[in-house]
Amino acid sequence: MAYLTPFDGALRAAPYNALFDHVEPFAPPFGAITAPHHRLTDAGPALPDTDAPRVQDVEFLGMTNFDSGMQFEGTTVGGLSGLTYLPASDSYLAISDDRSELNEARFYALRVDLGDGHLDDGDVRFTDVTTLRQNGGAPFAEGTIDPEAIDVSDDGTLYISSEGDARQGLAPSVGHYGRDGQQIGALELPQALMPDGEETAGIRNNLALESVTLTPDHTRLFTATENALVQDGPAASANTGSPARLLEFELGEDGAQHAYVYPTEPIPERPASDDGFSTNGLVELLALDDDHLLALERGFAEGVGNTIRLYEIDTERATDIQGLDALPEAGTAVRPVDKTLVADLGAFGFEPDNVEGMAFGPMLEDGRQSLILVSDDNFSDTQSTQFIALGLDVAPEAPTIPSMPTFDLSAFDAAIGRTLDLAGDALAPLFATAFGAESTAVFDGIEASASTLSGAFDFSAAGLEPLGLAPAGAEAFDLWGM
Numbered sequence: 416m417a418y419l420t421p422f423d424g425a426l427r428a429a430p431y432n433a434l435f436d437h438v439e440p441f442a443p444p445f446g447a448i449t450a451p452h453h454r455l456t457d458a459g460p461a462l463p464d465t466d467a468p469r470v471q472d473v474e475f476l477g478m479t480n481f482d483s484g485m486q487f488e489g490t491t492v493g494g495l496s497g498l499t500y501l502p503a504s505d506s507y508l509a510i511s512d513d514r515s516e517l518n519e520a521r522f523y524a525l526r527v528d529l530g531d532g533h534l535d536d537g538d539v540r541f542t543d544v545t546t547l548r549q550n551g552g553a554p555f556a557e558g559t560i561d562p563e564a565i566d567v568s569d570d571g572t573l574y575i576s577s578e579g580d581a582r583q584g585l586a587p588s589v590g591h592y593g594r595d596g597q598q599i600g601a602l603e604l605p606q607a608l609m610p611d612g613e614e615t616a617g618i619r620n621n622l623a624l625e626s627v628t629l630t631p632d633h634t635r636l637f638t639a640t641e642n643a644l645v646q647d648g649p650a651a652s653a654n655t656g657s658p659a660r661l662l663e664f665e666l667g668e669d670g671a672q673h674a675y676v677y678p679t680e681p682i683p684e685r686p687a688s689d690d691g692f693s694t695n696g697l698v699e700l701l702a703l704d705d706d707h708l709l710a711l712e713r714g715f716a717e718g719v720g721n722t723i724r725l726y727e728i729d730t731e732r733a734t735d736i737q738g739l740d741a742l743p744e745a746g747t748a749v750r751p752v753d754k755t756l757v758a759d760l761g762a763f764g765f766e767p768d769n770v771e772g773m774a775f776g777p778m779l780e781d782g783r784q785s786l787i788l789v790s791d792d793n794f795s796d797t798q799s800t801q802f803i804a805l806g807l808d809v810a811p812e813a814p815t816i817p818s819m820p821t822f823d824l825s826a827f828d829a830a831i832g833r834t835l836d837l838a839g840d841a842l843a844p845l846f847a848t849a850f851g852a853e854s855t856a857v858f859d860g861i862e863a864s865a866s867t868l869s870g871a872f873d874f875s876a877a878g879l880e881p882l883g884l885a886p887a888g889a890e891a892f893d894l895w896g897m
Contacts, residue, residue, distance in 0.1 A: 467810070468727045468755045468757070468810075469703050469704075469707050469727065469809055469810045469812070470703075470709070470727050470757050470807055470808070470809055470810075471808040471809070471810055472807070472808040473725070473757060473758040473805055473806070473807055473808075474783075474805065474806040474807075475763035475764075475803075475804075475805060476529070476532065476533050476534055476785070476804035476805060476806050477533045477534035477535055477538075477803075477804050478534060478765060478801055478802060478803040478804065479534060479535060479536045479537070479538060479539055479801075479802050480799040480800065480801055480802075481539075481799060481800040481802075482799055482800075483792045483794060483795055483796055483797075483798055483799055483800070484794075484796070485800070487523070487541045487544060488543075488544050489518075490517075490518040490521060490544055491513075491517045491518060491794065492511075492523065492541065492800065493511065493513070493517075493791075493792045493793075493794045493800060494511040494512040494513050494791050494792065494793065494794055495509045495510070495511055495512075495523070495771075495772060495789045495790070495791055495792075495800055496510060496511070496512045496562075496563050496564065496625065496698075496771040496772050496789075496791040497509065497510040497562070497563055497564035497565040497566075497575075497576075497626075497627065497699070497771070497772040498510075498565070498772035498773060498774040498787060498788075498789050499565050499566045499567045499573075499774050500567075500774045500775055500776050500777075500787075501567060502777070505526070505777060506524055506525065506526050506542070507524070507525050507526070507527060507774060507776075507787065508522050508523065508524055508525075508565055508567065508573070509522060509523045509525060509565075509772065509789060510522045510562045510563070510564065510565040510575060510772075511523065511562065512561060512562055512563055512578075512791060513562075513794070514557060514558050514559075514560060514561050515554065515555050515556060515557045515558070515559070515560065516557055516558070517794065519546045519547070519554040519555065520546070520547040520554065520555045520560050520562055521544050521545060521546050521547060521596075522544070522545055522547070522562075522565060522573075522575075522596070523541055523543065523544050523545075524541070524542045524543035524544070524545070525539060525540060525541045525542055526539070526540050526542060527539050527776060527787055527802065527804075528540075529776060529777065529779065529785055529804060532779055532780060532781070532806075533804070534787075534802065534803070534804035539802045545594075545595065545596040546596050547560065547562065547575070547592065547596045547598070548596050548597045548598060549598050550598055552597065558580070558583070558585075559585070560577045561577050561578040561579060561580060561585075562575050562576070562577055563576050563577065563578045563624060563625045563626075563771075564576040564624070564625060564626045564627035564628075564638070564699065564772070565627065566627045566628055566629045566636075567629075568629060568633050568666075569633040571593075571594050572591060572592065572593055572594065572599065573591070573592040573593070573594065574589055574590070574591055574592075574602075574627050574629065574636060575589070575590050575592055575627065576588070576589050576590075576624040576625070576626065576627045576638055577589075577590065577624065578618075578621065578623040578624050578625060579610065579618055579623050579624070580610075580620065581610040581614055581617060581618050581619060581620035581621075581623070582614065582620050583612075584610055584611070584612035585610070586604070586608075586609050586610065587604060587608055587618055587623045587624045588601055588602075588604065588624075589601060589602040589604065589624065589627060589636070589638055589664075602636070602664055602670075602671075603669055603670045603671075604662075604670075604671070605662070605670070605671055605674070605737070605738075606740070607644060607646070607660075607739070607740045607741070608623070608624075608640070608644065608660070614645060615645060615646075616644070616645050616646050617644060617645060617646075618640060618644060618645075619640075619641075619642055619643070619644070619645060619650060621641075622640065622641040622642040622650060622694075622696055623640050623641060624638050624639070624640060624641075625639075625641045625696070625697065625698045625699065625771065626638055626639050626697065626698065626699045626700040626711075627700070628699075628700040628701050628702045628708065629702060630702045630704065630705050631702065631703075631704060632705075633666070634665065634666055635663060635664060635665055635666065635702075635705060636663075636664045636666060637661060637662065637663055637664075637700050637702060637708060638661075638662050638664075638700070639659055639660060639661040639662065639677055639697050639700060640659045640660050640697070641659060641679075641696035641697050641698060642657040642659055642679065642696045642697075643657045643658045643659055643660070644660060644741070646740065646741035646742075647660065647741055647742045648742060650694075651679050651680070651681060651682055651694065651695045651696060652681060652682060653681055653682050653685055653693070654681055655681055656678045656679040656680050656681050656695075657678075657679045657695075657696070658676045658677070658678055658679075658742060658751070659676070659677040659678075659679055659696070659697050660674055660675075660676065660677070660736070661674065661675045661676070661677040661700075661730070661752065662674050662737075663675070663730070671737055672737065673730075673735050673737050674735065674736045674737040674738075674739075675730050675733040675734070675735065675736065675751065675752050676733065676734070676736060676742070676749055676750075676751040676752065677697055677710065677728065677751065677752055677754075678751045678752075678754070679695055679696055679697055679712060680695060680712060680714075680724070681695065682694060682695040682714055682716065683695060683714040683716075683722040683724075684714065684716040684719045684720075684722060685716055685719070686716040686717040686718055686719060687716070687717060687718025687719055688717070688718060691716065691717035691718055692715075692716075692717045693714075693715060693716040693717060694714065694715055695712060695713070695714035695715075695722070696712065696713065696714075697710055697711070697712055698711050698712065698713045698770075698771045699711040699771060699772055699773050701773055701774065701775065701786075703727070703809070703812070704812045706729055706730050706731040707727060707728070707729050707730075707812075708727070708728050708730070709725060709726070709727055709728075709757065709773070709786075710725070710726045710727070710728050710754070711723070711724075711725055711726075711770065711771070711773055711788075712724045712725075712726065713769065713770060713771060715769065720766060721766075721767050721768060721769055721770070722759070722761060722767075723759070723760040723761070723767040723770045723788075724756060724758070724759050724760070725756075725757040725758040725759075725760070726754050726755060726756055726757055727754075727755045727757050728752045728753060728754050728755075729752060729753040729754075730752050731753075732750060732753065733750055733751055733752045733753070734748070734749045734750045734751075736749060758805070760788075760803070767790070767801065767803070768790035768792065768798055768799060768800075768801045769790050769791045769792065769793060769798065770788050770789070770790045770791075770801065770803065771789070771790065771791045772788065772789040772790075772791075773786060773787065773788040773789070774786070774787055775787075776804075779806055781806075783806040783807055783808055783809075784806070784807045784808075784809045785804060785805070785806060785807075786804070786805040786806075786807055787802060787803070787804055787805075788801075788802070788803040788804075788805070789801065789802055789803075790803075
């Protein structure tokens with residue numbers, strides 16, 4: 416079997432222990448998925464370097480706080496764990512994670528003034544509050560919803576995640592709502608996420624769907640668990656991260672189309688006392704394009720405080736684990752999403768609170784992209800609601816370049832062995848049969864060289880190089896073990 420691993424943009428055969436070199440210090444508690452030895456999927460010819468992070472620079476633009484317990488239109492403002500931007504009105508919606516305990520489940524409308532390029536006291540103003548209503552029109556009863564994230568579609572409707580409650584057997588969900596708060600539908604989540612009421616499978620309690628984001632073209636939606644499903648591996652600890660599940664939906668289709676492993680970091684700080692509480696997890700996502708997303712991790716250690724880190728992730732080369740009830744045991748390769756640290760909020764000279772939500776705002780006058788983050792105060796007198804503004808230099812999306820078509824040489828193992836006869840006109844018919852006629856253009860360079868070659872040829876990276884095939888393409892052929 417050949418393991419699918421990162422190698423300068425191509426796939427190669429490699430030992431299992433190289434799989435997670437790029438995501439240290441995450442230690443995989445699970446196994447890997449094997450690929451058939453002669454199956455090559457979308458390795459593609461050599462391409463321009465499109466893998467550089469899109470976020471090039473981050474600047475802190477200021478922050479402002481609201482005291483816990485602030486009242487607005489008869490409700491307690493707090494628990495703000497998700498944020499989305501409405502460009503047409505230059506306003507935001509913030510979801511509260513109140514489980515209809517203090518007030519009915521709700522979201523707030525607000526405005527943020529970045530006109531001078533900074534965020535200061537007085538620049539955030541709440542303007543409205545909307546109650547979430549379930550099918551039938553009634554507000555959600557206490558404990559029947561745990562809203563955590565929100566995003567708006569191009570038709571004005573909203574997608575809101577609910578974390579669920581593993582201890583009570585309450586399933587997580589991603590609901591579809593009108594702007595008036597009325598639920599109009601829900602996405603179909605994989606069965607693997609469903610809690611069994613005994614905490615032996617499905618989501619972990621309070622470590623489930625904290626995130627929702629739509630791609631810029633509004634055709635796809637991503638959401639993720641904060642930590643691993645019970646059957647997928649351990650929760651994050653001081654020594655290891657946790658293999659969270661990142662789900663990708665194509666809106667209008669049934670169920671999730673793709674799923675990937677998102678490796679959280681280990682808990683950044685140890686609590687002040689040996690028995691103190693600590694955690695770290697994925698709490699928000701924000702799509703840059705179809706493959707690149709910003710990911711927000713929130714760590715907390717009792718007696719120490721919060722660690723808030725922003726990453727950019729790339730799903731393009733991650734193993735698709737959709738359909739797996741549990742991650743496989745060791746010995747089968749799973750490649751997680753690629754991950755690059757963008758910013759540590761603690762480096763900006765202030766103490767971040769429990770930051771859980773973020774949204775792109777308007778473009779700044781200097782051409783940079785604004786990013787607004789918000790904290791969940793847990794309705795605690797010892798915390799506050801923080802709004803934080805950042806300015807991001809974001810590189811344009813790389814052009815889409817078609818990849819090599821999928822092909823399969825399994826049936827030709829006995830015939831071709833480890834060499835191919837390139838004499839005369841033998842090459843073109845063989846490739847047309849093996850790869851399909853539509854793929855022969857990829858091998859024009861080899862066909863042109865065939866008249867100058869005779870006998871058997873070494874079909875390896877070294878052998879392909881004289882024929883003009885780029886290194887990525889050649890290394891892809893190494894997956895066959897030739």
